[in-house]
Amino acid sequence: MNEKTLKYWIDLSNYDLKTAKAMLKTKRFLYVGFMAHQTIEKILKAYFVKIKDEVPPHTHNLLLIAEKTELQNKFSEKQLALSERLMPLNIEARYPKYKENLLKSLTYEACNAILKETKELQKWIKSKLEKN
Numbered sequence: 001m002n003e004k005t006l007k008y009w010i011d012l013s014n015y016d017l018k019t020a021k022a023m024l025k026t027k028r029f030l031y032v033g034f035m036a037h038q039t040i041e042k043i044l045k046a047y048f049v050k051i052k053d054e055v056p057p058h059t060h061n062l063l064l065i066a067e068k069t070e071l072q073n074k075f076s077e078k079q080l081a082l083s084e085r086l087m088p089l090n091i092e093a094r095y096p097k098y099k100e101n102l103l104k105s106l107t108y109e110a111c112n113a114i115l116k117e118t119k120e121l122q123k124w125i126k127s128k129l130e131k132n
Helices: 003-025 029-052 062-068 077-094 096-105 108-131
Strands: none
Touching (some): 003 029, 003 108, 029 062, 029 077, 077 108
8 A cells, every 4th residue: 555545544534533522512422432433443444554555444343453453452451442432333323223322321521531532542553653
């Protein structure tokens, strides 16, 4: 893969993080979680491109993408827990029967914490990109 492809995934990840912040400001909590997931998914795909030099897998499974690059083995317990927490926020946010339950758990405080941890994990993965 080339630098253009790598930049594409990094730029999308940055854009999604900014969108998550905007969703928090407007108290659209369901979409804070969704965009936080997208932020990590896309930075993981950037890492995949950097390490594997091929198209990333067509999946939203954060742990699967991390596993394919062996990055999952380097995750702290906190990073692993965040990844596991973000997973249903991508899928369940799309289906009406799950939205009500999700909305109950997504308070301002919870979303603020998710956003903070997402930013930290994205930064950590970016640091791994620079080393390879």
